[in-house]
Amino acid sequence: MPTIEISYNDLCALIGKEIPVKKLEESLFLNKCEIEASTLLEDESDYELTVEVTSDRPDLLSVEGIARQMKGFLELEPGLPAYNVADSGITVLVDRNLTDIRPYIACGVVKGLIFTDELIRQLIQLQEKLHTTYCRSRRKASIGIHNLDAIQPPIRYYGEKPEEINFIPLGETSYMNGYEILSELKTGCEYGYIIEKFPLLPLIVDAKNDVLSLPPIINGIVTRVTEDTKNLFFDITATDEKTASFALNILLTNLNERDAKIESVKVIYPDKETIYPNLTPLKMNLNIQRSNNLLGLDLDTQSTIKLLKKMRMDAKILGDNDLEVTIPAYRADFLHEWDIIEDVSIAFGYDVLEPILPQSATVGKEVQDSKIIRKLRDLIAGFGFQEVLNYVTTNRKTMFDKMLLAEEITVELANPTSLEYNVLRKYLLPGLLNFLSKNTHADYPQKIFEVGDVVIYDEMAPEKARNVTKLATVICDYIVSYEEIEAVLFSLLKNFRAKFEIRAEKHASYIEGRVAEVFVEGESIGFLGELHPEVILNFGLENHVSAFEIDLSKTLL
Amino acid sequence: MQNSIELYEGEKIVLETLNSLGVSASVKKIAERANLTLNQITSASISLQLKKLVEILETKRTYMRPTNECHKYIEGKLPEKSMLEYFMSKEPPMDQLLVSDILKEKNLDLDKRNISIGLNWMRRKGWGILQKIDDRNFIVITEKGKKAVDEKEPEEKVLEILKKGEIIFEEIPPELQEGATFLKERNLLEETVKTSREIKLTENGIKVLKGEIKPVEQIAMLTGKDIRTGRYKKITLKKYDVTANPPVIFPGKKHPYLEFLEDVRRAVIGLGFEEWKGPFCETEFMNFDALFQAQDHPAREIHDSFLCKFPEYGELVEFYGDVVEKVKMAHETGISGSTGWGYEWSLERARKIILRTQTTSVSVRYLIEHKEAPLKAFCLDRVFRPDVLDRTHSHEFHQLEGIVGDYNLTVKHLLGFLKEIVVTLIPGAKVKFKPGYFPFTEPSVEAFAFHPTIGMIEIAGSGIFRPEVTKPLDIDFPVLAWGVGIARLAMIKLGIDDIRYLHASDLQWLRNKEVW
Structure with missing residues (x-):
């Protein structure tokens, strides 16, 4: 959720009443804001408040919006705020060639502002926070703020070839074309992907052909806002008209809390004319x-x-x-x-709304699997095994290569955050061996187990994959025998009344002649045996290992 | 010279085994050969040493292995060195730099945290001085720093050896030990000390084996036979030091975090909830669309959910056709008096397979199958988010989520239930409510718990499912939904401050973790 910084004095001035910090904190908590920190300035003249705002309320992303909300909540100025909007006489002509690129532009004017440090800070913060949240990192909409008096109307919004674009971007000193702006400017690199796929780039120019902005990347230097600026012009370009219109309304009405005058702008689209802002409730x-x-x-x-x-x-x-x-x-x-x-x-008020417990009578129960799994885990712990818990995400090297297995079909992530975790496990055993590899210095014998879900590809499932619950059990010691692990498996299956049989079988991860396949009611549920020394070395283990892994979902659950 | 000595069985075995292995051998080797435990051999050896028949030579080996942070430096460089080299490689070399500008250096491949580590160590190593010039902070590279660019420090040499894995402190050259100690103090190396014992026969020991000193049998263990035959009356048993520490044993135990989850599960069942499950691989439809999260909602962006490369798309229409149609309507034009989001809804997007980011998808599944009031269901299971694993973030964690559906449920009931859940999980907590926001609930409420020992924590999010969520599922009564970030509670309960310990790969920690 977005967080903003505001001044306590500024907030009280806007509310028109001094409200103790504590009281303010309680009131904001009951709205969709929360004061995360309040810091007394060094000269003790003011508090700096850090406020977290829920993301459905972009209008609260500046101190003016919060003040407006508080004036209502504290019943100092309840009811709908009224806005007088005069006509600025400015028109913006939108070219047809933007239809597929960024077709909407909502504009507005604010006059008679008295610029203070707090106003500038809040305006820049509001622009930035709207960009990152409501405007979806400038993809859906982006905001340009200009010095109105540097603009000569009418304004034109159209698509231009990158090589034909030529202006000095804000913060730069030399003329740049569209390609240079997208590849060399920081904002060009960050947001260029939004428009670079199009042959034309959106451009806003005035009657003198001075560039106001290349949205959503950067403004031109000509209309930059300085300490001497008196009047502001806003442009919000967007792929969605509603978003543009709301963002403009928020900016203008929030500034209105500082007694600025709002003026409208006529935008002429290829197929219609729209007057912005539309402040009709x-x-x-x-x-x-x-x-x-x-x-x-x-x-x-x-x-x-x-x-x-x-x-x-x-x-x-x-x-x-x-x-x-x-x-x-x-x-x-x-x-x-x-x-x-x-x-x-x-x-x-959520502080006075009385919590009551519903009378709905229902019966609590766990899924049958949870019950059986709990009994199973109790039993294996009783055999002296320590339970471990591994991640479901893993990598192919651990799951197949180190186990001497050929690659198998497995669920793979498109955007892993680490190469160590880029596929979903379909076996538990590699995770247990990986665990042992980090504990070669711990006392032996090391007896561990895990019961957990793995994910296997399933053509028939709506999600093309399904969870399968498995159990793997491992003994690592100076000397380990096949019999030792076999005894655990036999005892376990007998305790679960499973009709099982085992058959000598080959498996690449185990020593030939010391591996068997386990069947319950004729269906294979897994393997047991002594691991191949190469597997043991692949995991960097120093002692012998015997293990079994069985699918619980097929028979036991 | 003595002619005879008392020996009990274990001591005899150790002497004989030693003889067969040469004059000396490690405890481990003796144990393997004699087929006895390490503890048995160690205790026999200690008593043999008292009888001057063997000598025990102890060697301490300190194994040092790199921490996760250190691995990064092994593959690259220490951050202070990377920064130093970067500044000095500039043409002309930058010997003074505005601290706030360093972050903007595009080619410097370090994140904010590493830059502050680097700056700190440049200062501590005397490579740079932090100076205020015109009220701005500069780092000024010293002469020592300029020289250090081309020199390899001991710790860097150690990092090179570490490429091959762990090191044994006692076995690296003395000039590198300084470097290793430095890295350890910087928390880049973890050490495990292992003492290995080598047992060596003394001259007297050899004499015993040659028969020059006669062993006299002493009874250490009382056998069943001794008791049955009455032999116990004739023999003197060796007296034990009954206050000595026994060997450490490790019981088989369930995982402490899973045990905590089990407690939570029982508590929630006790409140009348039915458990429900769903798959890890989920369609975006179940995870987002059915929950009225618009397809351009920020939570659906690539950095907030794991997308599957394989399998890429699931099937919806043939399995959930009716629901799909209504969800589409809820998004596009609205349903049940809603205006909807007003955009063109994409079935293809909804079919995309992701790893579920919230157990709310399981609540949707429950409501697809259960339409009778009253109902209470919960899910306690894993969810996935594309976070990089560190102390406070995990790409996999558990969520607890429940729903309550019945006619005539109100916001007051929502608060009542939320309070009940919080108090069940943290007995004695005071609960405060705050308006919140979730795309699928309205009103939405967050619960904060205040507990004297824990302080104030944000513990649960909740709300009433929007009509845009319940209507497409043909549910015609209010459904309250609540979710708890259970990992955070578990960390408090288990007394850990690193989320990775919930999936701990440290056997020693698991063995030693108290069950209560």
């Missing part, structure tokens, strides 16, 4: 009975409306039990009536 109906049923409460119409207002919404009474709820345009998390009900419950 979303309307959704809420049935109070359903709300009460889900919450276990008995709230009347007026108390429900009061709670909605705490969450910065308004409501109109439609009938005895129905409300039409208006939701602020910066909230991107409403899909269903239940989403409104959650806000009602948050406003009610």
